[in-house]
Amino acid sequence: MDAKVLFNEKFKDNIKCRVCPHNCMLSEGKFGICSVRTLKSDIPIAINYGEIASCGVDPIEKKPLYHFKPSKNILSVGTFGCNMTCTFCQNHEISQNRPQTQYISTNKLINIINEVENNAGIAFTYNEPFMWYEYIYDVAKSIKEVNPNTSVVIVTNGYINEEPLMKLLPYVDAMNIDLKGYTNKYYNKICGAKLDPVLETIRRCNDHCHVEITTLLVRDENDSIEEASEIAKFIASVNENIPLHLSRYFPRYKMNNAATKVECIIEAQREAKKYLKYVYVGNVDGIDNNTYCPKCNELLIRRNGYNTEVMIEDNRCRKCGEEINIII
Ligand code: SF4
Missing domain, CATH: 2.20.70 (Ubiquitin Ligase Nedd4; Chain: W;)
Known part of the structure; x- marks a missing residue:
């Protein structure tokens, strides 16, 4: 279903989308980088409002969130579209393509949340939630008006402008934010984005909700001790209590590098623990987490x-x- 893009501005004969730092110029029938926002009869629209591509009930630890409602389940939903183009994307079928979807209204989704056993609330995940901004804003706001004890969780790449983020944060309880690396080179080459806006998002969210960070360590790209050290130092400068999840990469999508060596992950964890109180390892069997x-x-x-x-x-x-x- 179409919905008007909440953050946009007139720019000469076109309209600029102001949801994320790409600030795409939208023109009739031409989509922004995320492939979900365009101009239709001079109105900027998102085409994925309420369109659910993936839905499941997961342990909250799978998001990953280790310090928020541990042992609870969480209803997890996603749509299609992304503002990054990570070459290792595990969910490229929905992030870079347009899959089949089912429309679910905000009220119906809230009813579904209440039916799940041992449930903490709802997680917007699988694709990039901010590409679904108009819908998640409506759902999160309604949830907090009806039942403030239902948790709203966002699993995100953190690539969003300040204004939409600040409008949404009062209705968000917890976020897992990817910090994909600590160089602009990595963000440009691998993800099609920039580093600084993500760092800003982490700083802003830390002031408003529970935050955990995930870094996928990709072999020969961002798995050096120096990069782990820079990542941990930055997070500690925001809040040394933020849990960091260092996740092992395996070949996916367009990325053919071999899987990251387990020794590299363990060394990165040891380094990060010099600065942070809680550092966990993902995608490695038999590890103490x-x-x-x-x-x-x-x-x-x-x-x-x-x-x-x-x-x-x-x-x-x-x-x-x-x-x-x-x-x-
Ligand atoms: S949300 Fe989409 S259209 Fe808007 S600026 Fe970001 S990538 Fe471009």
Whole structure:
């Protein structure tokens, strides 16, 4: 379904989309980089409003969120379109193509959330949620008006302009933001974007909701110790309590580099732990991904795959009383 693009401005004879830092010029029938926004009869529109391409119930740890409602499920939905062109994209069928979709109204989606067992709320994920901005804004706002205890989660590349982000954040509880690397060269070459706007998004979100960061370490591209160090130092400069997930890359889509060496991931984790309190590893079997108290090393959450045993009742270590950045 079509919806008017909420952030746009007239520019000469055209209209500029102001949702993300690409600031695409939209003209009749010509789409922006995301392939979802265009001009139709002089009105800037997004063509994916309420169009669901993927829907499932996942453990919240799969987003990944390790410090937000651990052991809960979360209804997860996505549509199509993306403002980045990552050559390793795992979801390129929906991010770079137009798959079959089913229209679900905001009210119907909110009813579905209430039917899921042990559910924390809703996660906008799979493709880039901000490319669905008009719909997620309506859903998130309605949820918070009807039932503020239902959590709204966004799993994003963080490539959004300040104004739309700030308008949405009052209705968001938690975000996992990709920090894909720490050089403009990497963002330009691999993702078709720039680094600075993502860093800004991380800073802004940290002031408004729970934040976790994911970095996919791609062999021979961003898997050096130096880059892991820069990433961790930046996150620590924002908040040393932000959990970082270092994820192992495997060949996908247009990227043929061999899988990242496990030793590189472990070394990157060791380096990042010099600056951050919580650093986890993704896509590696048999790794210790438990949460320990950063002060006394008491076990707080035991994870075995997506099996999660929570041994903390509020946000303090039960042994030493240290405050833990966790929302139960
Ligand atoms: S949301 Fe789409 S159309 Fe708008 S600026 Fe970003 S890529 Fe361009």
